[in-house]
Amino acid sequence: MEPLSWTGPIGTYLDPALEIVALLFVAAVVVQTVLSYFAPALTLQSNPDGTLMARGGALGLFEKLVKWLFLALIVIVLAFLVLGVFLPVGDVGIIGAMSKQFTPVWISLIATFAVSIYYKRRLGLYGKLFDSMIGMIGFGIVMFWVFTAVYTGVFHLIATLDPLSQVAALKNKPPGMPVPESNDSYGWYLLGGDNLARDVFSRMVEGSWIVVQIAPLATLFAFMVGITLGLPAGYYGGRLDTALSFLANLILAFPVILLFYLLVTPEIVSTGIPSFMGMFLFIFPLIFTLVLLNSRYHTQPAKRTPILVIVLGLMGWVYLSMISQEGTVVHFLPAGVDLFDVPSGILVVFVSVVFVNSPTVFRIVRGLTLDLRTRDYVAAAQTRGEGPWYIMLWEILPNARGPLIVDFCLRIGYTTILLGTLGFFGLGLPPESPDWGSTINDGRKLLSIYPHPALAPALALLSLVLGLNLLADGLREESLKD
Amino acid sequence: MGLFILRRLGVMLLTALCLTFIVFFLTNLGPNLEKLAKTEASVRMSDDAVTTWLANRGYAQPMLVKYGEWLGVLPGYVIEGTDGVTRGLCIHPDQKPEDAHKFCGVLQGDWGQSSVFKDSVLSIVGTRLGLTGKLMLWVLIVMVPTALVVGVLAGMNEGSRTDRVLSTLSITTTATPEYVSGVVFIAVFASAAMGLRWFNGSATSAMAHATFVNFTLPVLTIAMYGMGYIARMTRASMTEVMTAQYIRTARLKGVSFRNIVLKHALRNALIAPFTVIMLQFPWLLNGVVITETLFNYKGFGWTLVTAASNNDIQLLMGVSVVSVFVVLFTQLISDIGYVFLNPRIRIS
Numbered sequence: 063m064e065p066l067s068w069t070g071p072i073g074t075y076l077d078p079a080l081e082i083v084a085l086l087f088v089a090a091v092v093v094q095t096v097l098s099y100f101a102p103a104l105t106l107q108s109n110p111d112g113t114l115m116a117r118g119g120a121l122g123l124f125e126k127l128v129k130w131l132f133l134a135l136i137v138i139v140l141a142f143l144v145l146g147v148f149l150p151v152g153d154v155g156i157i158g159a160m161s162k163q164f165t166p167v168w169i170s171l172i173a174t175f176a177v178s179i180y181y182k183r184r185l186g187l188y189g190k191l192f193d194s195m196i197g198m199i200g201f202g203i204v205m206f207w208v209f210t211a212v213y214t215g216v217f218h219l220i221a222t223l224d225p226l227s228q229v230a231a232l233k234n235k236p237p238g239m240p241v242p243e244s245n246d247s248y249g250w251y252l253l254g255g256d257n258l259a260r261d262v263f264s265r266m267v268e269g270s271w272i273v274v275q276i277a278p279l280a281t282l283f284a285f286m287v288g289i290t291l292g293l294p295a296g297y298y299g300g301r302l303d304t305a306l307s308f309l310a311n312l313i314l315a316f317p318v319i320l321l322f323y324l325l326v327t328p329e330i331v332s333t334g335i336p337s338f339m340g341m342f343l344f345i346f347p348l349i350f351t352l353v354l355l356n357s358r359y360h361t362q363p364a365k366r367t368p369i370l371v372i373v374l375g376l377m378g379w380v381y382l383s384m385i386s387q388e389g390t391v392v393h394f395l396p397a398g399v400d401l402f403d404v405p406s407g408i409l410v411v412f413v414s415v416v417f418v419n420s421p422t423v424f425r426i427v428r429g430l431t432l433d434l435r436t437r438d439y440v441a442a443a444q445t446r447g448e449g450p451w452y453i454m455l456w457e458i459l460p461n462a463r464g465p466l467i468v469d470f471c472l473r474i475g476y477t478t479i480l481l482g483t484l485g486f487f488g489l490g491l492p493p494e495s496p497d498w499g500s501t502i503n504d505g506r507k508l509l510s511i512y513p514h515p516a517l518a519p520a521l522a523l524l525s526l527v528l529g530l531n532l533l534a535d536g537l538r539e540e541s542l543k544d
Numbered sequence: 545m546g547l548f549i550l551r552r553l554g555v556m557l558l559t560a561l562c563l564t565f566i567v568f569f570l571t572n573l574g575p576n577l578e579k580l581a582k583t584e585a586s587v588r589m590s591d592d593a594v595t596t597w598l599a600n601r602g603y604a605q606p607m608l609v610k611y612g613e614w615l616g617v618l619p620g621y622v623i624e625g626t627d628g629v630t631r632g633l634c635i636h637p638d639q640k641p642e643d644a645h646k647f648c649g650v651l652q653g654d655w656g657q658s659s660v661f662k663d664s665v666l667s668i669v670g671t672r673l674g675l676t677g678k679l680m681l682w683v684l685i686v687m688v689p690t691a692l693v694v695g696v697l698a699g700m701n702e703g704s705r706t707d708r709v710l711s712t713l714s715i716t717t718t719a720t721p722e723y724v725s726g727v728v729f730i731a732v733f734a735s736a737a738m739g740l741r742w743f744n745g746s747a748t749s750a751m752a753h754a755t756f757v758n759f760t761l762p763v764l765t766i767a768m769y770g771m772g773y774i775a776r777m778t779r780a781s782m783t784e785v786m787t788a789q790y791i792r793t794a795r796l797k798g799v800s801f802r803n804i805v806l807k808h809a810l811r812n813a814l815i816a817p818f819t820v821i822m823l824q825f826p827w828l829l830n831g832v833v834i835t836e837t838l839f840n841y842k843g844f845g846w847t848l849v850t851a852a853s854n855n856d857i858q859l860l861m862g863v864s865v866v867s868v869f870v871v872l873f874t875q876l877i878s879d880i881g882y883v884f885l886n887p888r889i890r891i892s
Binding site: 095098196236308311312314315316317318319320323324325327329330332333335475479482483486487499502505506509510511512513514516517520521523524527528530531532535 | 555558559562563566567570571573574575576579705712715716718719720721723724727728730731734735736737738745826829830833834837838845848849852853855863864867868871872875
């Protein structure tokens with residue numbers, strides 16, 4: 063088979079078109095920016111039918127031009143992707159072949175957007191997200207990686223080859239190289255081979271599954287810890303606040319990388335310290351749920367007791383199976399009762415990421431509580447005779463949700479960066495693991511000769527974090543409009 | 545003000561003590577010491593031999609005592625070993641036990657010996673800090689002015705095209721961790737594959753003399769990640785100031801937009817970024833570790849990684865003391881600076 067070029071035979075027509083439109087677009091933007099400094103201030107004038115009059119003159123012309131050129135640019139890029147899905151592999155080159163692999167992701171994305179936009183007025187804050195362009199772009203990128211991760215990890219759809227299989231002839235080969243005929247597998251290494259002759263594209267896609275599994279869950283745990291400790295610290299103040307804030311500042315003053323090196327090395331893991339930290343940190347969701355439900359239903363014991371028993375029983379079981387690991391210090395559940403085993407490396411990474419994130423969440427929650435506890439509805443609840451935990455969890459927390467949701471998105475991005483950092487230093491995860499950080503670490507040794515093995519996961523990580531940041535920005539904008 | 549600084553200093557000292565103790569505790573745990581014994585003496589030591597080797601060198605003492613000795617508030621141990629040699633924390637190899645000092649800890653300026661570099665920790669940390677200082681100086685020179693200009697330009701006209709472009713740009717840089725931007729920079733500007741070999745992909749030669757060619761990429765890599773964050777904070781503070789009453793008054797008076805921005809808004813808008821820049825130091829430290837590893841620039845961050853991955857306990861302790869103090873000190877400066885810059889707090 064022939065090696066694939068980036069855009070294939072279709073590219074002979076579309077590439078020049080793309081180049082010309084892109085050049086024109088850049089030129090038009092420059093001209094428009096220059097002109098805008100000389101243009102008189104815009105005065106809004108309305109047409110007889112009530113619409114606003116468009117801006118006239120040279121500047122108005124260029125504004126329209128920029129808009130149309132931008133649209134043309136998007137159409138051409140979309141053409142590559144759409145043609146790639148429908149034409150046979152090879153006609154649209156690497157881009158098309160990748161687009162074809164991502165077909166299930168495209169379908170899910172289109173479905174999600176169609177449904178969400180159709181029902182957006184009924185979906186609350188999530189629906190409002192679709193009013194903001196930035197938010198939609200961010201959401202699109204994030205969902206792209208989420209779908210990719212789920213289809214790869216659960217349904218084994220998107221990856222072209224096994225992320226660990228090696229084809230010796232393709233060591234460090236550039237993108238688009240065909241796999242030798244003797245191998246009965248997908249025909250190409252779409253993004254080339256790395257220095258162990260593994261497929262870069264499949265590893266990048268598999269890496270997303272690791273991130274999507276760990277990052278949101280770790281962030282959620284960090285939020286549970288931060289909320290459970292931050293609410294009383296802000297609400298009661300006094301000694302409790304001083305002590306907890308001191309502890310939080312202690313962890314925050316610790317250089318993150320030093321902490322990782324101290325926690326994640328095999329010697330420390332063998333002493334069981336991360337497992338004990340896990341026991342401590344993972345109990346917070348239980349405490350949180352217990353207090354949340356109890357403060358709500360404690361006046362109706364007939365309802366409360368069964369709810370608490372069922373919910374906490376289930377959560378406790380999950381908790382016990384999570385912390386009890388074969389081969390570590392903490393191992394007490396018999397195999398039949400143990401629901402699942404988290405690989406010990408992943409557990410350690412998880413614990414350290416939660417540990418690093420929770421003090422920041424604590425500080426945010428504490429600050430919000432300090433602000434909200436002086437509000438009238440809190441005073442009203444106090445006068446009604448509600449307990450302090452009811453006020454914290456059912457009066458203050460719902461009113462602090464806006465900033466917390468925004469920070470949750472940002473923090474998932476930050477957790478992704480931290481996971482990458484751990485991988486970059488080869489800490490925690492096994493060295494052959496396809497997660498993005500480890501892959502960048504693998505690729506950086508030969509970076510100036512073969513940049514592609516490190517570049518693919520680097521750009522993947524960048525796009526995911528960027529998507530999360532844009533999503534957070536869109537959410538903040540929309541939640542401020544309330 | 546004096547009382548405030550004193551209280552802050554007290555808390556800072558307490559924090560430093562706690563943090564160094566945590567690091568000391570984690571580095572002096574059993575498995576680490578065992579590994580140390582095996583690398584220092586012999587790999588095929590029996591467990592009993594390891595225990596006596598450690599006991600002879602004072603590692604078997606209680607953790608708090610060891611910490612006190614390391615700190616220099618407790619007298620250093622003097623142990624007559626099972627092999628008949630008298631060893632002490634303060635007794636140098638070519639010194640008689642009687643001549644040695646009683647105390648020798650961090651407070652006395654005795655930071656111990658690095659087991660990897662075979663040199664005194666103090667001198668290693670000193671030279672490496674110097675190299676990192678050079679890097680940081682350039683990072684700050686590039687990062688701070690750019691971030692402030694970008695933030696002010698974006699914030700003075702909220703919602704304008706300039707604002708949107710610059711804000712998106714700063715979001716992108718905050719979403720790019722150092723190991724991503726570094727990799728992209730090397731791939732684009734220093735690899736054979738792209739053909740643009742403008743800069744060096746390694747900064748090792750920059751340790752002796754930094755030039756534009758070998759120092760640009762590491763400096764840019766660190767500066768970029770922090771820049772977006774500072775720029776966004778500056779923008780937020782600038783937009784807040786631009787909606788203030790006195791700016792409206794100035795506008796109604798007929799002051800030109802230029803003068804409003806430069807003379808009325810800027811001074812008040814720059815208080816918040818000052819705190820942010822100071823609080824960026826811990827993150828910069830992170831970036832320094834990643835960037836120095838990526839570009840093979842043997843500064844402070846590189847030393848941290850080397851010490852941690854080679855189980856060099858003394859050096860790791862020295863590095864942690866310095867980094868903890870850098871972080872706490874910048875926090876202190878940011879607190880004091882904030883109070884000092886903000887007249888509303890200063891006067892009350």
